[in-house]
Amino acid sequence: MMRQIKLLTKVSLQGMFGFNEFRHTRDRSKKIRYCLMGLLWGLLIVMLAGYVCMISVGLAAAGIGRLIPAVLVMGVSLVVLFFTIFKAGPVLFDRKAYEKQIALPVNVRSIIVSRFLTMYITNMLLGLLVLLPGMAVYGVMEKPEGAFYFYGILAGIFLPLLPLTVASVLGALIAGISSRWRYKNLVSIVLTLVLVCALMAGSMSMSGMEESELGAMLQQAAEMMEEQIQRIYPPAVWIADAMVQGNPTKMALFLAVSLGGFLLFLEILQRFYVNICMLLGARETKGNYRMKELREKSVLGTMVERELRHYFSSSVYVVNTMVGELLMVLLAGAVLFMDMDSLETMLGLPGVVRRALPVLMGALPVMMPLTACSISMEGKQWWMLQTLPVTRKDMIQSKVAAQLLVVLPFYLVSEILLFLALRPGWADGLSLLAVPAAYIIFGARAGLAVNELFPLFDWESEVRVVKQSASTMVTMLVGLVTAAVPVVILVAVPGASVYGGYLALVALLLAATWGMNLGIGDKIKRLS
Amino acid sequence: MLEIKNLTKTYKGGKTAVDNLSLTVRAGDIYGFIGHNGAGKTTTIKAVVGIHDFDKGEILIDGMNVRTRSLACKKVTAYIPDNPDIYEYLTGIQYLNFIADIYQVPGNTRQESIRREAEEFGIYPVLGDLVSTYSHGMRQKLVLIGALLHEPKLLVLDEPFVGLDPEASLILKGKMYALCGKGSAIFFSTHVLEVAEKLCNRIAVISGGKLVAEGETKKLTGDKSLEDVFMEVTHHDEAD
Incomplete structure (x- = not known):
């Protein structure tokens, strides 16, 4: 099964961002366009790293540097959740890709895992891009022990697993519900937009609390922020404790929850996956058309x-x-x-x-x-x-x-x-x-x-x-x-x-x- | 109706797909365009219908240059590609109505024409269904009906018989004869040499982007079959 997953993921990644086309095209203008895109990505990465460094330096200068890992982990998790909710359903239940893959001698589990991995790898890179600059600032300003870096890298690798699983669960629910309706697209659009609105409203109110608390007494605010992160997303605090205090139990807890959540989702989804894909692909045909007046338009x-x-x-x-x-x-x-x-x-x-x-x-x-x-x-x-x-x-x-x-x-x-x-x-x-x-x-x-x-x-x-x-x-x-x-x-x-x-x-x-x-x-x- | 003069098209990367090709399709002609895979048939066709630009030469449709009078050329032309990738999010009737609007076919004419053609091709009952539910052959039939709606002066088809059932192929051949009888011209590519031999009054053979044989079907084949002539001219060309 690992071989199937590897092959399917590889094919999927080759199509992503046009990497394969860039490698093999003979069209010079296309190559130049991809290079320009690469430069643009590079610029965005530098901007992101700069932004992360600014936040980290700000926290450290304010005497609450110990919050850097928790804030960054929480930020990455929210970003992963927010951005993958839009695409988790369409990627997991991509009907055209499903029709091509299901005819091959691969099992459903491999198809699901390969699609999940495709999203996971890009999100993992995003997570590392945020965590590494923050860790560097923390390393310089707070002088942590070696375990901090070990747990930091481990966290960077596994960080997207939980938010991605949550996004996939929501994506699967939306796909599952909309697949039973006649107007599948409309139901899917409405459900996703409602979910996005709820998330946006939630994240707006959260950021408001952080800002107002930052304006208050810093140490008190730090405790309140920690409490708030603990309340909203406890795994962020587990990772932070593992990194800052070198606490292996907290890291094990984070890994267990992340992997457990994913495996449970996988186990449940594979029972319904084929049905959802088939229902999503099903189109109603009436076959009883009667000519009506055809209006002319410009x-x-x-x-x-x-x-x-x-x-x-x-x-x-x-x-x-x-x-x-x-x-x-x-x-x-x-x-x-x-x-x-x-x-x-x-x-x-x-x-x-x-x-x-x-x-x-x-x-x-x-x-x-x-x-x-x-x-x-x-x-x-x-x-x-x-x-x-x-x-x-x-x-x-x-x-x-x-x-x-x-x-x-x-x-x-x-x-x-x-x-x-x-x-x-x-x-x-x-x-x-x-x-x-x-x-x-x-x-x-x-x-x-x-x-x-x-x-x-x-x-x-x-x-x-x-x-x-x-x-x-x-x-x-x-x-x-x-x-x-x-x-x-x-x-x-x-x-x-x-x-x-x-x-x-x-x-x-x-x-x-x-x-x-x-x-x-x-x-x-x-x-x- | 269609004049291709010294057409040359080189793709980025250096491959010359069509090399100094010239041919003329007159009103009333059913003109077959045959060649191996990758010989340059589809490239030529795509240059005629405005999908591809070209490096050298000139293409005239009904006396109008496709580069300088592109819109006027398209108004008198209809194109049917080898793979009928059409708007899947429309129903069959919405697709045909869209095409009729674009070609400004009057309301009463389009209604009657769509009903007649759809019944003949056997897809009238499914016109209210989404194109995404159609089979390859049904899509091909839908594109054909759309192409015939404005009675084009030039009908360009790329492998039109692929995916059609025998009855639909027969109907299509009838439509082609009828259209030419009204003074239109048909230019189409095919791999089915028997069809080309029976259907076309003129044939051109392309190999490696160059025209290697062209003329009236009967004169071109003489006492041989088109298959023999095709093998002869294409292999002779390769030996050179």
Whole structure:
């Protein structure tokens, strides 16, 4: 069985991030693109390491360095849980891969373990990337014994097991429940989004408590933080005790719970796995069609309709690209139901929300617009848009319109909540309406421009396009930069006119959108 | 209807897939395009329908250059690929209605045409089901119906008989004759030489990206079978 697991995992990893294509392609431009992606990843890793070091140094300087391992372990576990909830179900129950693998002489257990391992390896790398810099800072500042490093490495390797198992259990539950419904995708989308909202609300309230406690007396706060971590995620404290105190019992407890949880999940899942996969793959056929009146639509109208049908047919696509919109509504709701001071403390953004609320509102849906992968999502069906008599303009307009139609209800709800909460004057009201609108329009077009530069058609799983492609990563970076720069300027220059800043920002965003429509994206593509 | 002049296409990595290829398909022609696997058939077809760009040469459809008047060329062309990867998230009728909207086929015409063709191909009852539930052959039939909706002047098919049942193959051959009878032209690739010999009035043989034989089917084969001619010209080419 180990051989089967090894082979299946290897094949799965080869497809991930395009490693195998990079190794074997003769296309120079593709190699260059992968190298640029590598550089981008490197940059992100350096940024992550820097961020971890900053937090660790901060804790150590405040005299509560002993909390570094617990805080980092807790952070990694939450990140792993949050990000794998989106993909655990689609990866574990990937129907197309299942149909290919089940015909081979491999057992179900091997298929499940190989899929779990594929997610595990990437999360383990993430865990190590966070833990190692933190351990280095702790090592320099707290001078621990050798056992600290041994337990630290051991923790880094096994850390993702428990959160990944929890995410997989939730993913399996969602898949299991939705497989019994006629509208499987819709049920899966709704369940995942509800779960994500609950997690986001939970993590927001947790971070608020940490921030407020950090402001209090440090030693007392340290004890409270420890208590809080113990309450929320006890394994983080077990690992921290093993690392800091060299306590082997706590490490054994962590390993036993992690491995035990995983094995129990595996044992239960393999009993239902085939049934869930078959039910998820089953499509109802009626075979009794009667011709009804066929309405004529314009070329653009029919293309927008097709885009929306495509979008809502994929739960991975919807769940991953709707997070920004959900956050926008959550933020507006928080503005309505909380006072500004508490909200800023909860978000860890003192002075920022009241100063740059329209920018924050606009920035959220820009992080991951559906257009960031809408060209790649065409996949093997890309030939259709290439051969049908539609122009590039039709294609761009239909994809951008689909994104705008998806965002519109979230935008309207958010604006209503904000207007109810703030009862703004005309200038503030206009800012609240115009700045997010400009961001949304810009984000829709920018996502598409980035996807034109970094298309990916030869994929096997939608997860690869939506979560792991260069296009979505670069789009996220573009969104981050376009949001961070004005926020930093507005906060760093308190004397600057906020309305002047908003006006300039809207003008810049719309000018950039106009520029992309003029074909700057095309020129960049030709140059690259 | 279709003129390919000195077409050359080299892939990244240096492989020349099509080398200085020229041929002409006239209105009313059923033109067969045959060759070994990897000979350059699909590359040529993809260049004609706008999927691939090319390095040298010119392609004209109904007198229009595919590079400069791409949209006008596509409006009078229909393409059926070897593997019918079509929108799985649409139902059969949604797919056909989408195609009809794109080609601006009037509502009453499309309704009648879809009903007639779908009944003939035997997929009318499943038009309300998702394409993801269709077999390979059913998808192929759906693509065929979509391709015929706007009565194209040029129908380009890549291995159209793969996956079709014998009855559907017979219907397709009938459709091809009927379309050509109305003045359209058909350009298709195939490995089934018997079909090409019986169906086509002209045939081109491609080997290693180069055109090695071309002409009216009867003149090309003479008293030999197409199979003999194919082996002769392709092996002669390899020996050179």
